Amino acid sequence: MSRQGEIIETKDAKPRRFVFVLMNEFTMMCFASAVEALRIANRMADKNLYEWRVVSVDGQPVISSAGVVFKVDAGLEDLCRDDSVMLCGGLNIRAASSPKLVNWIRKESRRGSSVTGLCTAAYTMAKAGLLDGKRATIHWEHHDGLVEDFPDIAVLNSVFVVDGKMITTAGGTSSIDLMLKFIADGHGEHLANAVADQLIYTSIRTEKDSPRLSIPSRIGVRHLKLSNVIQTMELNLEDPISPAVLAKDVGMSTRQLERLFQRYLNRSPKRFYMEIRLQKARNLLMQTDMSVINVALASGFSSPSHFSKCYRAQYATTPYRERGVKAELPAT
Incomplete structure (x- = not known):
C-alpha cells in the first residue's frame, strides 16, 4: 500500500x-x-x-x-x-x-x-x-x-x-x-x-549513466577547460600526452595551463598526470598478476627504474613491496 x-x-x-x-x-x-x-x-x-x-x-x-x-x-x-x-x-x-x-x-x-x-x-x-x-x-x-x-x-x-x-x-x-x-x-x-x-532516491540511474561523480564534482571546481584536460588525461594513461598538446587542445598556452592547475589544484599538470597514472599502477599491482614491468608500461612508464622511483616518492614504498604487503584496494 x-x-x-x-x-x-x-x-x-x-x-x-x-x-x-x-x-x-x-x-x-x-x-x-x-x-x-x-x-x-x-x-x-x-x-x-x-x-x-x-x-x-x-x-x-x-x-x-x-x-x-x-x-x-x-x-x-x-x-x-x-x-x-x-x-x-x-x-x-x-x-x-x-x-x-x-x-x-x-x-x-x-x-x-x-x-x-x-x-x-x-x-x-x-x-x-x-x-x-x-x-x-x-x-x-x-x-x-x-x-x-x-x-x-x-x-x-x-x-x-x-x-x-x-x-x-x-x-x-x-x-x-x-x-x-x-x-x-x-x-x-x-x-x-x-x-x-x-527510499528517498530522487534520481534513478540507467545503464547509460556513469557510476562516478563528474570531474567538476570530484575536484570541486567547475571550469570547463580544466575538466576537459583532466578527462583527456584519464583517457590517455598508457600513452601520456604532453602539457603542450593538452593546452593546445583546449585553446590555451602551456603557461596558461600551468597557472590554471596551480590555481585550482595546487599542482602542475605534469604532477597531476603523474598522480593519476600512479593510482592506476597501484590498482593493477593489487588487483592483477601482471608483472611490475607490464604494470609500468600500462601506466605510461617506459622505464621500470623510473616507475619504481616515482612510485616510491608517491607511496613511500616500492611496487614490489606494495604487492607483497597488500592484496587489493578496498571497494565501497
Missing part, C-alpha cells in the same frame, strides 16, 4: 526468487540496497512479488567488509532455473572467488539461472567464463584490473550492465538502480517510482 493509501496494481505472477551469495568481506551497501528495494516493493504492492534466500559458500556466517557478521540460510545448493543468483562481492575479491563458488555459478548459469555480480563480483563471473565476449561493469577502482585480466570482456563505465542473463553493477547504490529496473520491467514504472520514493 502506498503512502496515500492506494493499492498499487501489479501483474499476477509467481514471486521472483533471488539467491544472495554473501562472499567473504562483501560490502553491506550492495547487499542491503538490493534487499531493501525488494522488501519495499512487496510492501507497496501489498503482495509477495519477490522472495529471497541468503547463502554462503559453506553455509557458515559471513563477515562483511565492515566486520559485521551475517547469518545465512544455507550453503550453495541446486537452484531452480528461474532463480536469480546475486553475487555480493567486496574486498579481496580474488581470494573470495574460490574454485567451489566459481564452479557452482558456472553450473547454475548452464541450468538457466541469471547471474548478477554486485560491486566487485564481476571478477568472479569473469573467472567462471560467464562474461566472455559480453559487456560488463565493476566498481571503478577495479576497472583497470578487470580490463587487463580479461581482455575479451567489454568493460564499461556504467552504473549497471545487462547483457542477456549476465548482469553486473558498479557497487554502492547501483544495486538500487538495478532493482528498480527489475521492478519496473516486472511490475511497471509506477511501482518502481513508489519504491524509489520510499
Whole structure:
C-alpha cells in the first residue's frame, strides 16, 4: 500500500526468487540496497512479488567488509532455473572467488539461472567464463584490473550492465538502480517510482549513466577547460600526452595551463598526470598478476627504474613491496 493509501496494481505472477551469495568481506551497501528495494516493493504492492534466500559458500556466517557478521540460510545448493543468483562481492575479491563458488555459478548459469555480480563480483563471473565476449561493469577502482585480466570482456563505465542473463553493477547504490529496473520491467514504472520514493532516491540511474561523480564534482571546481584536460588525461594513461598538446587542445598556452592547475589544484599538470597514472599502477599491482614491468608500461612508464622511483616518492614504498604487503584496494 502506498503512502496515500492506494493499492498499487501489479501483474499476477509467481514471486521472483533471488539467491544472495554473501562472499567473504562483501560490502553491506550492495547487499542491503538490493534487499531493501525488494522488501519495499512487496510492501507497496501489498503482495509477495519477490522472495529471497541468503547463502554462503559453506553455509557458515559471513563477515562483511565492515566486520559485521551475517547469518545465512544455507550453503550453495541446486537452484531452480528461474532463480536469480546475486553475487555480493567486496574486498579481496580474488581470494573470495574460490574454485567451489566459481564452479557452482558456472553450473547454475548452464541450468538457466541469471547471474548478477554486485560491486566487485564481476571478477568472479569473469573467472567462471560467464562474461566472455559480453559487456560488463565493476566498481571503478577495479576497472583497470578487470580490463587487463580479461581482455575479451567489454568493460564499461556504467552504473549497471545487462547483457542477456549476465548482469553486473558498479557497487554502492547501483544495486538500487538495478532493482528498480527489475521492478519496473516486472511490475511497471509506477511501482518502481513508489519504491524509489520510499527510499528517498530522487534520481534513478540507467545503464547509460556513469557510476562516478563528474570531474567538476570530484575536484570541486567547475571550469570547463580544466575538466576537459583532466578527462583527456584519464583517457590517455598508457600513452601520456604532453602539457603542450593538452593546452593546445583546449585553446590555451602551456603557461596558461600551468597557472590554471596551480590555481585550482595546487599542482602542475605534469604532477597531476603523474598522480593519476600512479593510482592506476597501484590498482593493477593489487588487483592483477601482471608483472611490475607490464604494470609500468600500462601506466605510461617506459622505464621500470623510473616507475619504481616515482612510485616510491608517491607511496613511500616500492611496487614490489606494495604487492607483497597488500592484496587489493578496498571497494565501497
